[in-house]
Amino acid sequence: MAGPPERADIQAVDRVGQILGLFTDDTTHLTTNGVAMALGLNRTTAHRYLTSMAAEDLLQVTTDPPGYGLGSLILRLGGLAVGRRRVLAISAERMTRLADEVGTTISLSLWTPGGPVVSRVQEPQGRGIVLTYRVGTVMPFDTAQAVVLLAFRQDTDEVEESIRSLPEPAQSITRAKVGEVRRTGLATAVSEANGTCGLAAPIFDSTGVCAALAIVDTIGSISNTTFSHRLARLQEAAQDLTARLGGSVPGWNP
Numbered sequence: 001m002a003g004p005p006e007r008a009d010i011q012a013v014d015r016v017g018q019i020l021g022l023f024t025d026d027t028t029h030l031t032t033n034g035v036a037m038a039l040g041l042n043r044t045t046a047h048r049y050l051t052s053m054a055a056e057d058l059l060q061v062t063t064d065p066p067g068y069g070l071g072s073l074i075l076r077l078g079g080l081a082v083g084r085r086r087v088l089a090i091s092a093e094r095m096t097r098l099a100d101e102v103g104t105t106i107s108l109s110l111w112t113p114g115g116p117v118v119s120r121v122q123e124p125q126g127r128g129i130v131l132t133y134r135v136g137t138v139m140p141f142d143t144a145q146a147v148v149l150l151a152f153r154q155d156t157d158e159v160e161e162s163i164r165s166l167p168e169p170a171q172s173i174t175r176a177k178v179g180e181v182r183r184t185g186l187a188t189a190v191s192e193a194n195g196t197c198g199l200a201a202p203i204f205d206s207t208g209v210c211a212a213l214a215i216v217d218t219i220g221s222i223s224n225t226t227f228s229h230r231l232a233r234l235q236e237a238a239q240d241l242t243a244r245l246g247g248s249v250p251g252w253n254p
Contacts, residue, residue, distance in 0.1 A: 015039070015049055016058070023070060030059075031067040087203065087211050088120055090244050095122040095213075098237045102230045104217040105132045108203075109145040111153065112138075115162070116146045116212060131196060131217055141166055142174055144189040144200035145212040150174070151181035152202050152209035152250070185249070186231070199230060201238035204247030213238050 018039055022030055036046035050068050053059040057071040091108050099106045099122045109116040116139040123130045139145050141162055150159050163174050181187045190197045200214040215230050242249055 016053060019049060019053065020058070020074070029062050029065055029067040029069045034067075087205065087241070087245060091120060091203075091211070091213070091241055092122075094237050094241055095120065098122070098213075098215075098233055099124040100126075101233045102215055104215060104230075105130050107133050107145070107214045107216055109139055109149070109200075109212045109214065110210070111149045115139060115141055116143070116149050118145075119211075133216065142170055142177075142189065144187040144198035145214045147174065147177045147181055147187040147189065148200045148202045148212040148214075149209060151178045151187070152204075154208050186235070199227075199234055201234050202249075203238050203245065204242045204249060205245040206247055208247075210245065210247070211241075213241065 019030070019035060022035065022038055030050070032043055032047045032050060035041065035050060036043045039046070041049075050059060054061055054068060054071065058074055059068040060071045061067075062069045087110075088108070095106045095108060103124050105124065106122045107118050108120040110119045111117075118133045118135055118137040118139065121133050121135055123132055141147075141150070150162060153159050159178075163171055163178070166174055177187060177189075185201065187200045188198065189200075196216060196218060198214050198216045200212045202209045203211040203213055213234065215234055239249065
């Protein structure tokens with residue numbers, strides 16, 4: 001007797017994971033017989049999974065050698081993961097220098113379906129009290145980091161869905177901020193509720209915007225002179241990281 005549909009779905013996902021787990025540095029393609037033997041399946045079941053995965057672009061049919069290799073969807077997701085690890089690794093030293101130059105905390109946020117997530121934080125040396133973020137914090141869509149990523153993401157449908165999830169007047173305000181960032185390449189945000197302010201700039205790699213670099217501090221710490229200094233240093237750092245990642249800064253749209 002077949003189990004409940006929910007359990008059957010879970011078993012199918014488990015099996016797909018097991019098949020993908022058979023790929024290694026030395027095993028770059030699979031065969032029906034090989035998968036059947038490795039996972040204890042009959043050949044018909046193994047073939048059904050492999051052809052279904054190929055239809056969904058998780059695998060691709062290969063002829064030399066015959067079998068199945070990783071599909072473009074998996075390769076694309078793998079590329080995204082590699083890109084994220086790369087920007088985190090490359091940004092470490094530059095964030096340390098920027099934090100010391102401006103005397104306050106620097107954060108790096110990456111995009112997720114739930115919004116920007118703080119993925120690296122660098123506090124300045126020699127300052128006893130600092131404003132900071134926990135790594136893993138999901139930033140609201142009205143923050144400077146979020147607006148920068150919304151402004152330059154290529155997935156316009158996802159951007160629109162994110163903005164529509166906001167209530168009014170936050171939705172209209174965020175749309176206006178996104179337009180401004182596309183013109184200037186920078187975003188600012190002030191939170192009167194917690195007394196903080198942020199200044200963010202985009203970082204690009206060869207695929208497009210990959211991260212938001214931000215300076216965060218208390219509202220009372222900002223003066224015109226301080227703001228201009230921090231703005232210049234932030235732009236320099238973002239442009240430097242973009243160059244090191246092989247990206248290019250797009251022309252700002254009027």
